[in-house]
Amino acid sequence: MTVVEETAPTSHYERIGGAGAVKAAVELFYDRVLADPELAGYFAEVEMAGQRRHLAQMLTVVLGGPNGYTGRDLAAAHQPLNISVAHYVQVGQHLTATLTQLGVPGDIITDVQAVLAQVQDQVVAGGDRAGA
Numbered sequence: 012m013t014v015v016e017e018t019a020p021t022s023h024y025e026r027i028g029g030a031g032a033v034k035a036a037v038e039l040f041y042d043r044v045l046a047d048p049e050l051a052g053y054f055a056e057v058e059m060a061g062q063r064r065h066l067a068q069m070l071t072v073v074l075g076g077p078n079g080y081t082g083r084d085l086a087a088a089h090q091p092l093n094i095s096v097a098h099y100v101q102v103g104q105h106l107t108a109t110l111t112q113l114g115v116p117g118d119i120i121t122d123v124q125a126v127l128a129q130v131q132d133q134v135v136a137g138g139d140r141a142g143a
């Protein structure tokens with residue numbers, strides 16, 4: 012067996028550049044969300060430094076980096092917000108646009124989108140996909 016075969020495959024997290032790249036993505040993502048008049052209202056009362064930290068921790072896990080997530084589970088954080096499917100889709104589009112803008116490879120973006128689809132029921136009000 013060669014050294015290459017014994018080495019763990021490179022994670023998406025490492026491929027995009029680790030913590031610095033995730034931080035840049037989260038900054039740009041929330042800049043976009045807060046500039047979107049349809050979405051900004053959700054965050055009016057939210058302390059954004061902690062919010063950015065929690066999303067960075069979660070994105071790190073989603074990309075195969077170290078798990079240091081200290082936030083609430085997604086249903087607990089989002090069910091009280093009564094989020095529509097349309098707004099969920101809009102937030103996903105901002106994340107995809109952010110990753111594209113930062114030059115993240117397409118296969119990684121596809122994997123992130125798959126995770127977004129998996130958490131839709133936790134984020135959207137009542138977990139009702141039929142409202143799409």
Ligand code: HEM
Binds near residue numbers: 065088099
């Ligand atoms: C699509 C997948 C989503 C993911 C992975 C996600 C991720 C997160 C994370 C990790 C937190 C922090 C939880 C905590 O601090 O305990 C959070 C909070 C929050 N999210 Fe999301 N989110 C998503 C969708 C959305 C959408 C669609 C909206 C609004 C349209 C939204 C609005 C918020 C707000 C307002 C908070 C702060 C809640 C509070 O502090 O009470 N999120 N989200």
